Amino acid sequence: MGNPKGEIYLFNTLTRRKERFVPIEKGKVRMYCCGPTVYWYAHIGNFRTYIFEDVLRRVLEFNGLEVKHVMNITDVGHLTSDADTGEDKMEVGAKRERKTVWEIADFYTGKFFEDAERLNILKPTIVCRATDHISDMISFIKKLEERGYTYIIDDGVYFDTSKLKNYGKLTEMDFEKLNENLKAGARVEFNPNKRNVTDFCLWRFSPRDRKRQMEWESPWGVGFPGWHIECTVMGMKYLGENFDIHCGGIDHIPIHHTNEIAQAEAVTGKPLANYWLHGAFLVFGKSMKMAKSAGEIITVQTLVDEGFDPLAFRYLCLTAHYRSELVFTWESLKSAQNALFTLREHVRNLAENLESEKSRSPKFEEYHEKFLKIINDDLNMPKALALTWTLVREEKTLTNREKYDLLMEFDKVFALDLARYVQMERLPPEAEELIRRREEARKAKDWATADKIREQLKAMGIILEDTPQGVRWRIEKR
C-alpha cells in the first residue's frame, strides 16, 4: 500500500492538467524545489512559493507518504542584467556590504531559514549549495560535451538547444517558436555568437581583466557554472535521474526549468521529473509596488515590525489557491490575522472543555474524509479552510474532543499553530496576585479598581476575559 489514505491529484505543468499522482517508488516521494539565491533577503513573494511547496510536502506526508525533499541554495552564478560588468549577484551583494561573497552567502542562507521557520516551513531533507557541487557540475558538462550538445564561444560553454528534439515542452512551445518569441521580446542583449537565442550558458569564463571571488578551474578554463546547471546536477545527484516532483515559481517555467529539462534529458534520455508544479505570484495592490527596485522589499521581518504574526501571512496564502495570483495588501493581511486569531481562540475554548470519553461518531470520519479529499484535489487549501470554519461552527453533532482532534489533524497541513493559545505558560506571581485582587474588587462591585487592574495587566501584556466560568487570561498575541 503505497498510498493508504487516498488518491492525490496534482496539476502538472507538463500536461496542463490535473493528474493522479503516482510516485515512482511506492510510499515514497522524491521532490526537488528550487531554492533561494542568497545575495539578499527573500521577500514575502518568494515565501509564498515556499509555503506552497511546504503545503505540498505536508499533504503528501498527511497521505502517509515518505517525502525526500531537496532544495538548493544558489550561491554562485546568477548574473546581473548588466552584461558589461559581468558580475554576478553574489559579488554585487558582497560589494554592497563590504564582505566576501562567502560571508554574504552564509549570512543570507541563515536569514532565509530563520524566516522559513517563522512561517512554519519544514526544513528540506537535504539542503545543497551550488558551490559545494562544482566538480559534479563540471563532470556533467563533460557528459553533455561528449554527446555533442555543447559549443564554446568567447565568454563560455553553451548548450545548443537546437540539438534537442522537444526543447521547450514545458512551455508548450517548440524550439522555433521559442526562438522567435525571445528574439521579438528580448529586453537584454544576447551574445551575438550564440547559435540560437534559446541557447544558454553551462560554464562561464571569468573576465580576463579581473579576478572573481568565486571561480574554479575547469577543462574549458577558469570560470563558474551557468545559471541552470546546479539544479539539474544536484537534483539528479540526490534524487536520481528520474524523480517525482519538481517545483518552483511560475516564472521558472520558460527558462530555468525548460533548460534544466534540456540538460538532464540530453544526458539521460529520461524525464527529469514526472510532475512539474508551479506556484503563482504574490502581487501587490496599486498602492504598493514591491520588488524590482531592490531595497524596497517586504520581508518576514517587515511583517513582524508591522505587528503581525508571521503565520498570518501563511494563513493569507492558504486563502487563495496556489495557482492563482494573490493580491497582497496590509488590509488583507490584517483580515487573515483576525481569522487566524479567532480560530486559535476556538481551539483554546475547545481544549478547555474537553469531554472525557473519546468515542468517535460517524461525523468525525466524515470530516476527516472530506478534508483529505479536498487537500488531495490539487491542494485546495481555500476549501480546506472553509471546511475548517464549518467544523468550528458545527453545533452539537460533534463533541469538543472530536472537533479539537480534527483541528489538530488539519493543522498538520495548515501549520498555523492552531493550538498556540492552549498551553500557556504560568503567570508570574505578581500577576496572579493582581487577578486575585481584581476578583475581590469585582465581588465588591468596585468597578473602578477592577478596571484599573485590568489595564495594569494589559500593560504587562496579559489580557483578561470574564466568562461565565470565571476569569480567564491570555498573553497578548504578537
Place this chain on the structure above:
RNA sequence: GCCGGGGUGGCCGAACGGCUCAGGCGGCUGCCUGCAGAGCAGCUAUAUGUGGGUUCAACUCCCACCCCCGGCUCCA
C-alpha cells in the same frame, strides 16, 4: 511585439454548466456582560468587466471589445 493568467458583493478570495453563486474579514442587530473582550444567534451585500452567441440552464462554454497582472535569459 510574442506567450501566459485574470477581471466575482466594502476587502481578500472559492466555485467553473444547474443543487441556496464557499469561506474569511469588515459592518449591523440581538443574547450574554458592571463594562470590555471572547463567544453564540441572526442579518448584511441588486456580486460575477462590457456587448453578443450557444443552451431548457452560464460566473462557468464560444466570439468580440475594454481593462489589469505576470513572463520574455536577474527574479518565487
